[in-house]
Amino acid sequence: MRIIISACSVVRDPRATPKPLLQQSSWxxxxxxxxxxxxxxxxxxxxxxxxxxxxxxxxxxxxSFPEPPLMKAVFTHxxxxxxxxxxxxCDFLRxxxxxxxxxxxxxxNEDLFKMNLDFEMFFTRNIYRxxxxxxxxxxxxxxxxxxxxxxxxxxxxxWTFRYTGTKTNCLNLGSYNYLGFAENTGPCADAAYQSTLDxxxxxxxxxxxxxxxxxxxxxxxxxxxxxGKPAALVFxxxxxxxxxxxxxxxxxxxxxxxxxxxxxxxxxxxxxSGATVKVFKHNSVKSLExxxxxxxxxxxxxxHRPWRKILILVEGVYSMEGSLAPLPEIVQLKKKYKAYVYxxxxxxxxAMGPTGRGVCEYWGxxxxxxxxxxxxxxxxxxxxxxxxxxxxxxxxxxxxxxxxTTYATSVPAPVxxxxxxxxxxxxxxxxxxxxxxxxxxxxxxxxYFRQRLTEMNFIVYGNEDSPxxxxxxxxxxxxxxxxxxxxxxxxxxxVVGFPATSIVEARARICxxxxxxxxxxxxxxxxxNEVGDLLLLKK
Amino acid sequence: MESGPVDLGGFYGTVDIHxxxxxxxxxxxxxxxxxxxxxxxxxxxxxxxxxxxxxDIIFCDEGVCFAVxxxxxxxxxxxxxxxxxxxxxxxxxxxxxxxxxxxNPAKEKVTRKFIVAEALYMNHGDLCPLPKLVEFRNxxxxxxxxxxxxxxxxxxxxxxGATEHWGxxxxxxxxxxxxxxxxxxxxxxxxxxxxxxxxxxxxxGIGYCFSASMPPMLAAASIxxxxxxxxSPQIFSQLRDKAVAMRRLLRGTPGLRVCGExxxxxxxxxxxxxxxxxxxxxxxxxxVARECIDSGVAVVVAKYLKEELKLPPASLRVTVCxxxxxxxxxxxxxxxxxxxxxxxx
Numbered sequence: 001m002r003i004i005i006s007a008c009s010v011v012r013d014p015r016a017t018p019k020p021l022l023q024q025s026s027w028x029x030x031x032x033x034x035x036x037x038x039x040x041x042x043x044x045x046x047x048x049x050x051x052x053x054x055x056x057x058x059x060x061x062x063x064s065f066p067e068p069p070l071m072k073a074v075f076t077h078x079x080x081x082x083x084x085x086x087x088x089x090c091d092f093l094r095x096x097x098x099x100x101x102x103x104x105x106x107x108x109n110e111d112l113f114k115m116n117l118d119f120e121m122f123f124t125r126n127i128y129r130x131x132x133x134x135x136x137x138x139x140x141x142x143x144x145x146x147x148x149x150x151x152x153x154x155x156x157x158x159w160t161f162r163y164t165g166t167k168t169n170c171l172n173l174g175s176y177n178y179l180g181f182a183e184n185t186g187p188c189a190d191a192a193y194q195s196t197l198d199x200x201x202x203x204x205x206x207x208x209x210x211x212x213x214x215x216x217x218x219x220x221x222x223x224x225x226x227x228g229k230p231a232a233l234v235f236x237x238x239x240x241x242x243x244x245x246x247x248x249x250x251x252x253x254x255x256x257x258x259x260x261x262x263x264x265x266x267x268x269x270x271x272x273s274g275a276t277v278k279v280f281k282h283n284s285v286k287s288l289e290x291x292x293x294x295x296x297x298x299x300x301x302x303x304h305r306p307w308r309k310i311l312i313l314v315e316g317v318y319s320m321e322g323s324l325a326p327l328p329e330i331v332q333l334k335k336k337y338k339a340y341v342y343x344x345x346x347x348x349x350x351a352m353g354p355t356g357r358g359v360c361e362y363w364g365x366x367x368x369x370x371x372x373x374x375x376x377x378x379x380x381x382x383x384x385x386x387x388x389x390x391x392x393x394x395x396x397x398x399x400x401x402x403x404x405t406t407y408a409t410s411v412p413a414p415v416x417x418x419x420x421x422x423x424x425x426x427x428x429x430x431x432x433x434x435x436x437x438x439x440x441x442x443x444x445x446x447x448y449f450r451q452r453l454t455e456m457n458f459i460v461y462g463n464e465d466s467p468x469x470x471x472x473x474x475x476x477x478x479x480x481x482x483x484x485x486x487x488x489x490x491x492x493x494x495v496v497g498f499p500a501t502s503i504v505e506a507r508a509r510i511c512x513x514x515x516x517x518x519x520x521x522x523x524x525x526x527x528x529n530e531v532g533d534l535l536l537l538k539k
Numbered sequence: 540m541e542s543g544p545v546d547l548g549g550f551y552g553t554v555d556i557h558x559x560x561x562x563x564x565x566x567x568x569x570x571x572x573x574x575x576x577x578x579x580x581x582x583x584x585x586x587x588x589x590x591x592x593x594x595d596i597i598f599c600d601e602g603v604c605f606a607v608x609x610x611x612x613x614x615x616x617x618x619x620x621x622x623x624x625x626x627x628x629x630x631x632x633x634x635x636x637x638x639x640x641x642x643n644p645a646k647e648k649v650t651r652k653f654i655v656a657e658a659l660y661m662n663h664g665d666l667c668p669l670p671k672l673v674e675f676r677n678x679x680x681x682x683x684x685x686x687x688x689x690x691x692x693x694x695x696x697x698x699x700g701a702t703e704h705w706g707x708x709x710x711x712x713x714x715x716x717x718x719x720x721x722x723x724x725x726x727x728x729x730x731x732x733x734x735x736x737x738x739x740x741x742x743x744g745i746g747y748c749f750s751a752s753m754p755p756m757l758a759a760a761s762i763x764x765x766x767x768x769x770x771s772p773q774i775f776s777q778l779r780d781k782a783v784a785m786r787r788l789l790r791g792t793p794g795l796r797v798c799g800e801x802x803x804x805x806x807x808x809x810x811x812x813x814x815x816x817x818x819x820x821x822x823x824x825x826x827v828a829r830e831c832i833d834s835g836v837a838v839v840v841a842k843y844l845k846e847e848l849k850l851p852p853a854s855l856r857v858t859v860c861x862x863x864x865x866x867x868x869x870x871x872x873x874x875x876x877x878x879x880x881x882x883x884x
Contacts, residue, residue: 103735112682112713113590113736114651124742136741140555150555174551176751192756201760202725209839236726237578239750244580244609247846264749272612378751384577406842407605408580409720415754494550 061464063323069539072474073504079475080127080503087126102159123499131476132158134483134495140167142184143175145515149492170487171520173510174494178351178467179438180515181382181422187430188382188421192414199413208400211410219416220387222423227349227357227375228367229389231396234419235404236411238346238376239265241386244403246342247273249372249394250311253300257291257339258313259283261321266313266344275311276300282321285329288312292337310339316348316359316375320501320509322462322470324348327363331370340371350380351467356426356439362465380426383418385411438514442467445512445521452525457538461507469510471528471537473497478535479506485534489527549741552752560758561729563765568691568699569709570731574740577753579718582728583686584610585746586716587655589739591616595651598632598681600624601849604661607686608848611655613745620848623663626671629654633679652681658690658701662841662851664799664807669701673711682713689805691715692722698768698775725761727753778804778861781868785859788872794883795855804859807841808875809852810883820853823882828855830878836871 068076093099103125115121133154141148148167155162181188195215205211216234223232235241246269250256254275258266261282270277278295281287292310299306312334314325327343334341345358353361358375360367367373372390377383388398399405411419426435446467453460459472473479476497483495497506512521532538557575564573576582587610591597595616599607602623611618619636621629640647654676656667669685676683687700695703702712714732719725730737730744740747768774782804789797795808813820824840831838841856857875859868 112680113739114649115735115739117649117651118592120743121739124739128742135549136553137551138553138555138558139551143551147551149551172551196756200724201757202720202723204720204724205839206842208842210837237581237746237750239746240578240581264745268613268745272609376751384751384754401844403605403609403844403846404580406844408578409726412726412754412757414756492551 063463065321065323065461066459066472068472068474068504076474076476076504076506079477080498083127083476087122090126091122102156127476129158131480133161134480137492143172143177143182144180145172145177145513145517145520146170147172147175147492149487168487168490170490170492171524172492173512173524174492175513176347176379176511177382177513177515178347178380178442178511179356179382179422179426179435180513181380181418181425183382187425188418191421192418195414195417201414202412203410205409206407207405207410213410213413213416215413215416215420216410219411219420222420223387224389226423226427227345227373227389228360229373229391231392231394232387232389233395233398233402233405234385234387234411234416235402236385236409236415237404238378238384238386239268240404240408241374241376241388242266242344243268243272244408245374245388245398246270246313248398248401248403249273249342250275250309253305253308255295255307255310256313257288257295257310259315259318259325261318262313262315263319263344263346266315270313276307282318283323283326285326285333288330289333289337292333292339296337310337312339312341314341314343316343316345317352317463317466317468319347319468320470320496320507322460322466322468322509324352324359324362324463324466327359327365327370331365335369341369342372342374343370345373345375346386347379347468349375350426350439351442352465354439355428356380356435377415377419381419381422383415383422385415385419441514442512445514445516448518449510449512449521449525452521453528456525456529456532458528458532459537459539467512469512470507471510473506473508473535473537474504476506478537479508481535482508482531482537485531486527489531491524491527547748547751549748554752554755554758556755556758556762557752560753560762560765563762564729565731567765567769568715568731569702570715570737571734572737573729573731574737574744574747575719575727575729575753575758576744576746577727577750578746579688579720579726579728580606580609581746581750582718582730583607583684583688583716584613585744586714586730586740587611587653587684588614588745589743590714590736591651591653594649595653596636597653597655598629598636599655600657600660600667602660602663602851603655603657603686603848604688605844605847607655607657623660624665624667626668626675629672629675633675633681637679652679653684654681655684655686657686657688658694658704659687659800659803659805661689661805662843664803664805666800666803667701669705669707669712673707676711676713683711685712685715686717687715688718688721688728689803691717692768693775693778693804694802695775697772698722719761719764723761723764725764726757727761774861778859781861781863781865782806782859784865785857785868785872788869789857789875792872792876793880795879798854806857806859807854808857808879809854813852817850817853824853824855826882827875827878830881831874834874834878836874838875 094104138150139147140150146169149170151164151166152161203211219234220232242265250273252274256270256275256277258279260279278291280291349358350356352359374388376386424430428435450469461470473482479495479497486493493508495508561573584606591614593615597616597618599618599620601620619632672683690701692698694701702709716730718728779802783801786797794811796811798807798809828838828840838857841854
């Protein structure tokens, strides 16, 4: 009952600020600094807006988050309401034995896991299952600008899939291949291959034991130089870089102030650390300052002792929103309130900034002002794993205190070599202009694609310069149709809905790449335009 | 085949080679389905919170490794620890819970219970009495999660793990989790069990959903590893024989005692007379390890963090590889004994 009521009521979007619904203007900026009341902002605001680093004459890139139109919100809730009702009817029929499907067959034996208890399982069984052909689509090639999707069909409404044995070559708008390093030929692949011959596949040991190789030392020095910090440490998994190091840095008596839309790895790390966690509204400098001010004046609850440490956790680029954290303002706040900043650059390292050094370069912020810089190698480097870059003493401490360096195996040698080679190319140290070319191409693609989509009247979120372009779809039915229709046109896109996003804001998330040419983007735009008309996705 | 994944499993990060590896692992372990993770540590620490939530109860051995402890912490469930390998204590806890359940059947209906243990304990080296756990599972209707990182590719006639070693049916253990970074020598990990159980992790296992998938090259390495394991089943008994032989050779090491199950190739050499200071003990063992490395034998001091639930005793860890010959094992044991004699006594 609770579920139906909440699904049918208009859920207030936690990020909604009281703004009027968007009129017809195609590119009105709704995001503005909410720090008018803060003295720090009024003192430094004129100088704190960094110019566009590639074109000093260009005004600061705009971000926009249009409110969902009322009718779309109503229909979205109605859709979920109907799906939930249908789900309950199906469960009832299953109980009566009138509906036979693989789920009922599997549960013929006693379900020791009591999988029926959570809404999660209900959702998976009755809603997600119907449309799960849109996700987990296997590929059979490197995820470059084009990728081979393995064809599959379902004979039983998506309970199981059958592979037909064929593949379809599709334009890939879904993979995080920002700089096009997801290649199985070229200098990176050759170097990784040689590394496998020299070192083998896995290291079979944590970094603190026998798992530190000379390639790791080389990689760490390179990463530190790339991001502009004195030292760096690398880890085998990007997710684990957050979830296993935040607990090593923060503990009881510490305060973590985290953006409400931070990634699951940051949330896990914050939870496991034992520190107190407070959440501020997405990219709202006003909300962040209010929390910091409270923290400094009130101290810890009950004892009112000052917090041992205050850490602000933000991401460079938010992958579901396409937005950028307002780094200059956050740095000013951190200096004012003597807090620390932890910047997760999973989606921005390699992808933002004139030479791909990330959001610090993009905003013109000195890396020395960011206490801990974290990033992953999965997106722009075509590899795996993550890094943390900071001052030498922090890195020395982490080397001994990190859960990952003590218990988890280190980065496999071929992966480390892949990162070294790709990073060297991006920095231009290989003597070519390839890196520079790729970074510029990515920025050009991002701007072009977003601008064209906006001209076509699609509702698009995020920053103009961000390579992540979310197109809002709203209704669950449109989410699946968008994905399926584009697949028919041989375009692979990623769609995301509830519970990964808020209930009203299901979207297609386009990830642009330096390996996309103008022709590929034009083809994609043409097809998206047609599907957009078909599904009434435009404003 | 490139060495990076470039995407989440759910968003074009699943490569056909991952599907092949999952199928092969499921077949090898005799289960319906397997799911692979890109990081060994993330496997069990994501699997536990995928099933067990805030109001649920987990009966767990005190001696579990750090990855399991993090999984338990992430689940937010009520954890009831039983003394290491003490089945009577576990039975007592289960009986107490049964009494509480009888008093409040409505609560019992909405509370899940699990037993978590390791087949071969990483920190202690001993075997867990799995048949007894299975008996409790059947009697108290409490599913078992078994951590098999050290037993996969080690125990059992064909290296299928603890279930084969103890002569049990695959269905007796509800979910096994193992790292592919140990015996397999690759990267990542997997969970295997019934289809509807394992499938749940594809949406609820945070280390699976929110993380990039395994680099295809390393998945290929694991598949080749499975080919070798299936093609040469004699290597498992050879490995266990060498483990037994090495333990015999290391017996009588001055100042150190050999711990753990005889067939376990991971041998903990604990200090026979530990001092009151853990740092002193670790430093002493580091000197022994350094001496061994200088003499051409790489051994390590087992590293732990102070956040461990129960800090295991300081130990030197010697790992036997099936490719080492008898001569090499003898030479290594001699070097370790000499180093120990020099520094400890």
